[in-house]
Amino acid sequence: MMWLAQFALLVTSLVQPSLQQDGNSTAPFPSATYPNATSPNPAASVDASFSPPYYPSPWGTGAGEWASAYAKAKAFVSQLTLTEKVNLTTGVGWQSERCVGQNGAIPRLGFRSMCLQDSPVGVRDTDYNSVFPAGVNVAATFDRGLAYARGQAMGSEHQMKGTDVQLGPVAGPLGRAPEGGRNWEGFSPDPVLTGILFAQTVQGIQSAGVIACGKHYIANEQEHFRQATEAASYGYDISDAVSANIDDVTMHELYLWPFADAVRAGVASIMCSYNQVNNSYACQNSHTINYLLKGELDFQGFLVSDWQGQHSGVGSALAGLDLTMPGDTLFNSGQSYWGPNLTVAVLNGTIPQWRLDDMAVRIIAAWYYVGRDKTSIPINFDSWTLDTYGYQHFFAKEGYTLINEHVDVRQEHANLIRQIGSASTVLLKNTNNALPLTGKERSTAVFGEDAGSNPYGPNGCPDRGCDNGTLGMAWGSGSANFPYLVTPETAIQNEVLSNHGVFQSITNDYAAMQIQQLASQASVAIVFANADSGEGYISVDGNEGDRNNITLWKGGDVLIQNVSALCNNTIVVIHSTGPVLLGNYSSNPNITAILWAGVPGEQSGNSIADILYGRVNPGAKLPFTLAETREDYGTDLLYIPNNGKAAPQTPFTEGVFIDYRALDRAGVTPAYEFGYGLSYTTFSYSNLQVKTILGMNGTYTPTTGSTPPAPTYGTIANNTADYQFPANLTYVPYYIYPYLNSTDLKTAANSSDYGDNSDVPPNSQNSSSQPLLPAGGAPGGNPELYDVLYEVTATITNTGGIAGEEVPQLYISLGGPYDPKVVLRNFERLSIQPGTSATFTADITRRDLSNWDTVAQNWAISSYPKTIYVGSSSRKLPLTATLS
Numbered sequence: 001m002m003w004l005a006q007f008a009l010l011v012t013s014l015v016q017p018s019l020q021q022d023g024n025s026t027a028p029f030p031s032a033t034y035p036n037a038t039s040p041n042p043a044a045s046v047d048a049s050f051s052p053p054y055y056p057s058p059w060g061t062g063a064g065e066w067a068s069a070y071a072k073a074k075a076f077v078s079q080l081t082l083t084e085k086v087n088l089t090t091g092v093g094w095q096s097e098r099c100v101g102q103n104g105a106i107p108r109l110g111f112r113s114m115c116l117q118d119s120p121v122g123v124r125d126t127d128y129n130s131v132f133p134a135g136v137n138v139a140a141t142f143d144r145g146l147a148y149a150r151g152q153a154m155g156s157e158h159q160m161k162g163t164d165v166q167l168g169p170v171a172g173p174l175g176r177a178p179e180g181g182r183n184w185e186g187f188s189p190d191p192v193l194t195g196i197l198f199a200q201t202v203q204g205i206q207s208a209g210v211i212a213c214g215k216h217y218i219a220n221e222q223e224h225f226r227q228a229t230e231a232a233s234y235g236y237d238i239s240d241a242v243s244a245n246i247d248d249v250t251m252h253e254l255y256l257w258p259f260a261d262a263v264r265a266g267v268a269s270i271m272c273s274y275n276q277v278n279n280s281y282a283c284q285n286s287h288t289i290n291y292l293l294k295g296e297l298d299f300q301g302f303l304v305s306d307w308q309g310q311h312s313g314v315g316s317a318l319a320g321l322d323l324t325m326p327g328d329t330l331f332n333s334g335q336s337y338w339g340p341n342l343t344v345a346v347l348n349g350t351i352p353q354w355r356l357d358d359m360a361v362r363i364i365a366a367w368y369y370v371g372r373d374k375t376s377i378p379i380n381f382d383s384w385t386l387d388t389y390g391y392q393h394f395f396a397k398e399g400y401t402l403i404n405e406h407v408d409v410r411q412e413h414a415n416l417i418r419q420i421g422s423a424s425t426v427l428l429k430n431t432n433n434a435l436p437l438t439g440k441e442r443s444t445a446v447f448g449e450d451a452g453s454n455p456y457g458p459n460g461c462p463d464r465g466c467d468n469g470t471l472g473m474a475w476g477s478g479s480a481n482f483p484y485l486v487t488p489e490t491a492i493q494n495e496v497l498s499n500h501g502v503f504q505s506i507t508n509d510y511a512a513m514q515i516q517q518l519a520s521q522a523s524v525a526i527v528f529a530n531a532d533s534g535e536g537y538i539s540v541d542g543n544e545g546d547r548n549n550i551t552l553w554k555g556g557d558v559l560i561q562n563v564s565a566l567c568n569n570t571i572v573v574i575h576s577t578g579p580v581l582l583g584n585y586s587s588n589p590n591i592t593a594i595l596w597a598g599v600p601g602e603q604s605g606n607s608i609a610d611i612l613y614g615r616v617n618p619g620a621k622l623p624f625t626l627a628e629t630r631e632d633y634g635t636d637l638l639y640i641p642n643n644g645k646a647a648p649q650t651p652f653t654e655g656v657f658i659d660y661r662a663l664d665r666a667g668v669t670p671a672y673e674f675g676y677g678l679s680y681t682t683f684s685y686s687n688l689q690v691k692t693i694l695g696m697n698g699t700y701t702p703t704t705g706s707t708p709p710a711p712t713y714g715t716i717a718n719n720t721a722d723y724q725f726p727a728n729l730t731y732v733p734y735y736i737y738p739y740l741n742s743t744d745l746k747t748a749a750n751s752s753d754y755g756d757n758s759d760v761p762p763n764s765q766n767s768s769s770q771p772l773l774p775a776g777g778a779p780g781g782n783p784e785l786y787d788v789l790y791e792v793t794a795t796i797t798n799t800g801g802i803a804g805e806e807v808p809q810l811y812i813s814l815g816g817p818y819d820p821k822v823v824l825r826n827f828e829r830l831s832i833q834p835g836t837s838a839t840f841t842a843d844i845t846r847r848d849l850s851n852w853d854t855v856a857q858n859w860a861i862s863s864y865p866k867t868i869y870v871g872s873s874s875r876k877l878p879l880t881a882t883l884s
């Protein structure tokens with residue numbers, strides 16, 4: 001039932017399936033309104049509003065570690081009929097089966113339909129599941145091991161519910177603008193931090209035998225106008241989704257970077273996004289899919305569309321889409337761009353058999369790659385209701401049966417969730433060791449709605465689409481149902497009571513008189529405030545997914561001011577999906593401590609209590625900048641369409657200069673910089689050593705050679721009579737089938753475009769061997785990009801009195817006039833006993849030292865001098881060395 005909310009906003013006119021639409025719009029946006037010249041890097045000044053076509057779509061080869069999965073997949077697909085292959089590629093329609101997305105089954109071979117299920121924080125739309133800390137919290141841990149452990153735990157919960165594909169993790173949005181509604185689902189605006197933790201999460205999920213789906217590819221940086229239909233529900237009249245206009249350098253050095261890491265780590269599926277990239281939809285953009293993802297990055301898994309992110313049949317197939325979800329053109333339309341239309345398009349030769357076979361092999365190879373042949377269990381939940389009995393086919397109301405077995409899949413994950421919650425809490429300020437508290441404070445007062453519970457219950461708002469009570473999770477499809485939510489109010493009260501202390505709390509932010517009274521009596525006042533955001537289909541307080549600003553919600557600032565005016569030991573705790581403005585809190589003497597706790601999941605209260613009372617020594621670092629003013633970020637979201645009724649345009653003219661890189665370039669001091677975070681102990685940095693491994697003089701070999709010709713698997717009978725609806729089929733209304741309703745292909749297609757092949761892009765049907773790309777050659781790109789050129793070590797000493805964790809960070813100045821002052825390239829979270837030292841060790845790879853060369857279409861190390869820095873944040877870099 002909760003689900004009805006998600007897409008109720010999207011109902012609009014039915015788009016007819018088009019069989020001939022090109023993957024790329026060729027209409028350039030008038031450059032008068034898109035001044036490329038302001039792009040910070042002149043080398044990047046291609047016409048970013050146009051996406052160059054690239055065909056044919058690269059076929060999977062079983063490269064790298066994919067060989068054995070491909071061998072099995074080829075053997076499987078070779079046995080399939082045309083309609084069985086089509087079934088693999090097409091979802092059965094919105095709410096036609098039990099998961100948020102399912103493709104067709106192949107009963108003849110015992111292959112059940114695959115279950116694709118949200119979300120990046122757990123198993124969505126079910127019960128007896130855990131709710132993990134959000135991606136942004138994982139970023140704040142700067143901890144590879146925790147990222148992997150969380151991925152594995154989530155993957156295991158999905159596995160036990162019967163999921164085949166977990167729809168996560170997220171590296172798009174990256175976080176170009178701080179208000180981005182879904183930034184919290186991802187990690188950080190820094191591509192290296194995101195890339196490393198994204199890849200670790202993928203490997204964790206897949207180690208549990210579930211396919212991870214890295215999303216949303218690519219440049220999905222805002223919720224506003226991501227879909228024309230959704231925009232219409234808010235009263236905007238636009239024909240097409242927003243276009244992210246990105247130059248080639250920015251694409252490579254920023255937005256593509258983490259996806260390269262995930263592909264290298266073996267991510268078995270990727271979801272293309274709703275937005276357009278340079279005026280071509282991300283799910284039919286032959287440049288981003290064929291050239292970048294499947295060419296340069298040599299991605300071997302399958303590309304699935306975001307739900308309703310497909311906009312053409314032939315166009316998307318030739319541009320490299322492998323699986324359409326949820327399968328219908330618009331929810332419950334009963335029609336599909338693929339399904340029967342794909343059957344027709346293969347039979348009439350518009351889509352070559354090799355392209356269909358490639359889709360099928362990629363899907364089945366992903367399934368084998370993670371071991372689904374061994375780990376798959378029957379689906380035991382239903383996304384559309386928690387009722388035990390209900391309809392197998394929810395929308396059609398057919399097949400009444402047992403649909404929810406309420407399997408408890410949580411295991412001992414609460415401990416890990418609590419641990420990540422505290423490991424991701426950033427200590428921003430701690431005057432005179434105000435923290436940790438002893439628990440023996442005479443009178444403890446807690447303030448703020450953000451400390452308490454949602455009066456509707458933790459799951460009271462569908463898909464968490466409200467900001468009531470403490471922010472344990474933000475809203476949208478990236479959510480999951482809480483099994484419970486430990487509030488800060490409860491956890492702190494338990495703490496105080498166990499010490500026979502006095503505890504009072506006020507969770508109405510507007511109870512001014514009561515707040516004044518309590519604040520003036522408290523020996524310590526802990527004030528909680530938040531800022532929420534989410535996915536575009538839900539608007540909360542006028543925030544249509546994206547935040548309207550970066551101030552605190554629900555009068556949080558007034559609350560903090562009122563309390564801190566009367567209590568000189570005020571501790572501020574912020575829960576937020578991204579950066580917020582902190583006013584003068586860093587210099588206000590009555591505010592003795594500030595903590596950022598992000599979006600911590602079900603154990604929220606226990607995690608913050610662990611930090612407040614010193615059971616855990618904070619070691620987290622800010623995964624973004626907390627600037628003094630909104631303008632300091634230098635980027636903005638587009639809130640009002642800027643191109644008449646045509647697709648809104650968002651030129652990414654800031655290039656690679658987002659977050660700390662923007663402030664560094666402008667010479668602006670933030671409140672707290674990227675990478676910053678205190679501990680209850682102190683650390684010193686010394687003894688930087690740089691060991692040359694391969695060094696910079698070695699050669700980097702551009703990949704040459706060519707692919708084998710496109711393979712086909714099995715033969716496809718060309719008799720249309722074979723593909724008619726089987727006489728014995730029990731037809732489920734609105735279900736998408738691969739079958740034809742006529743032996744005449746034109747009649748079966750039922751499209752006015754039928755027979756017009758003018759939009760089939762040149763070269764798109766070519767099956768002959770194709771040149772490899774110089775920056776390609778293996779999953780993740782040219783393997784020599786990952787060669788280690790230098791190894792850096794430094795000594796980190798715990799100079800305080802207690803054990804603690806520190807995250808030394810390695811930054812590099814690439815030295816060119818268009819390079820950021822410094823860029824993060826590596827980090828390691830170390831645990832160090834008091835009075836002892838640990839060695840920080842970090843590799844520097846060829847990619848770490850390279851820029852994208854738009855002419856060579858390859859990475860290259862420039863001749864500018866390279867300086868490396870090691871320190872405790874992007875601005876505290878005491879150790880430095882020059883690379884020769």
Ligand code: BGC
Pocket residue numbers: 100118167215306307477478
């Ligand atoms: C979201 C995806 C999600 C899908 C299925 C879309 O609206 O953008 O992230 O996986 O729905 O729920």
